[in-house]
Amino acid sequence: RPARPPRAAAPRGPVAGPAPRPSVSAAAMPIKVGFLVGKDTDLVEDPKYEKIGDASFLKDLPDKYRVDPDSHDYLKNCDKGTKGQAHADVAIPWYIHKHFDDIEVDIIFPEDITLKRLKSNLCNFVVGYDVINAVFEGKDRLDEMISMFRNCGNIMPSWEVQEFIYMKSTYMTKLKELGVPMAPTIFSFKKDRTPQGLLAEIKERGWKMFVMKQSYMAFSLGFAKLSVEECERNPKILEDYFEEHCDCPEYVVQEAIEGFVRNWETRCFWFNGEFLYAIANKAAVSTDDGVEQIVTGDDIPEEFLENAKRIGKEALKCLPQLKAPNGEPVPMTLIRTDIGCSDSQVHDKDTHWDASKKTFFLNEIEYGGTTYFIRHLKFDAMPLWAKLYVEKAREIHAKLGPDGEPQAKRARTGDAVAKRPAGALMKKPAGRAA
Numbered sequence: 001r002p003a004r005p006p007r008a009a010a011p012r013g014p015v016a017g018p019a020p021r022p023s024v025s026a027a028a029m030p031i032k033v034g035f036l037v038g039k040d041t042d043l044v045e046d047p048k049y050e051k052i053g054d055a056s057f058l059k060d061l062p063d064k065y066r067v068d069p070d071s072h073d074y075l076k077n078c079d080k081g082t083k084g085q086a087h088a089d090v091a092i093p094w095y096i097h098k099h100f101d102d103i104e105v106d107i108i109f110p111e112d113i114t115l116k117r118l119k120s121n122l123c124n125f126v127v128g129y130d131v132i133n134a135v136f137e138g139k140d141r142l143d144e145m146i147s148m149f150r151n152c153g154n155i156m157p158s159w160e161v162q163e164f165i166y167m168k169s170t171y172m173t174k175l176k177e178l179g180v181p182m183a184p185t186i187f188s189f190k191k192d193r194t195p196q197g198l199l200a201e202i203k204e205r206g207w208k209m210f211v212m213k214q215s216y217m218a219f220s221l222g223f224a225k226l227s228v229e230e231c232e233r234n235p236k237i238l239e240d241y242f243e244e245h246c247d248c249p250e251y252v253v254q255e256a257i258e259g260f261v262r263n264w265e266t267r268c269f270w271f272n273g274e275f276l277y278a279i280a281n282k283a284a285v286s287t288d289d290g291v292e293q294i295v296t297g298d299d300i301p302e303e304f305l306e307n308a309k310r311i312g313k314e315a316l317k318c319l320p321q322l323k324a325p326n327g328e329p330v331p332m333t334l335i336r337t338d339i340g341c342s343d344s345q346v347h348d349k350d351t352h353w354d355a356s357k358k359t360f361f362l363n364e365i366e367y368g369g370t371t372y373f374i375r376h377l378k379f380d381a382m383p384l385w386a387k388l389y390v391e392k393a394r395e396i397h398a399k400l401g402p403d404g405e406p407q408a409k410r411a412r413t414g415d416a417v418a419k420r421p422a423g424a425l426m427k428k429p430a431g432r433a434a
Helices: 088-099 115-119 131-135 139-151 159-166 168-178 195-205 228-233 236-244 302-318 382-400
Strands: 031-036 103-108 123-126 185-189 209-214 224-227 250-255 265-271 274-282 293-296 335-342 359-367
Touching: 031 088, 031 382, 088 103, 088 382, 115 139, 123 382, 131 139, 131 159, 139 159, 159 168, 159 359, 168 185, 168 250, 168 302, 185 195, 195 228, 195 236, 195 250, 224 228, 224 236, 228 236, 265 302, 274 302, 302 335, 302 359
Parallel strands: 031 103, 031 123
Antiparallel strands: 185 250, 209 224, 209 250, 265 274, 265 335, 274 293, 335 359
């Protein structure tokens, strides 16, 4: 995401300084932790980051982990001499590799994910590639990934949490029960949906404009903003949409909130259920120069930040309990809550928002594979993320005990990370979770 956030000295939210490298006795075995990578839209090797952080820890990062900005492929698959940059999903485990001797990081490319590899680690954090990426690679790949995530027993967050978030009707129904505000919504399920039936339901609700979204989807693919009037005039619009996206398990259809594009959408980052930081963005169609704006820290209007934190905190309550591989509960890993703002009339017959005031509402929930926006912040979040993932791995390790040691644990060597096998970066559309 392009941005021009002004720089400031003090961040809003916690900041973690570089942690000391814990000493590891000769008899102790490092905790082997996997990180599933595959990002191409979340730069850390970037001039923006260099203004707030020290990127020197990436100097000895093997080039195979860098991404060519043109092809969006890892450099190991590019012509010799191609230049690239590291993204957040690789930078975080590499920082851990450089600073924490009790952790052996296993950076796993998408094509190297196997059940055996996943089970060889204490746990595996999804920080880049996930099942949503596999959707674009065909049914066989999707089924394979779901099977591995479901059966490895040590994916973080758990498959239960991931599936809960992927199927938007699941968490949105729970949020409605909890009283969390959301845009008026209709779920259109694959088994019984028709273009005519959906349009009739939209009209019965009183909507004038509406948006179409999809579960098990990202990169804004499948998004459409339509008017009731144009769909009545030309039924082929919805018919074509249904035909093009016939395999999607559910459409999430919402009344278009007019104020959404002209107000800040505030994205809050949470770990262990605690607020870390937020970024806010305003769509390019709403800015004077036609460029999307991103702000963070104390540049986020207080009204937007405080309401986003309030609603985001409530939204966390809908999530399933995260569990360690042995079934013991552990606090949740990264969750991102995206909060929008309405400031005009909503036509839904069952929704009674005051058009003269701002109404803040939950737009979406995402988890560890989302965009971290590290380069856009006003503080160096790299030590913070490294510390959080290291402490979570240690927490899981402590809960397992000697009887729950992962398979294939081995001592770490100085170049353990650099010698990992690598393959081609699986192609995917750019802009995930932007």
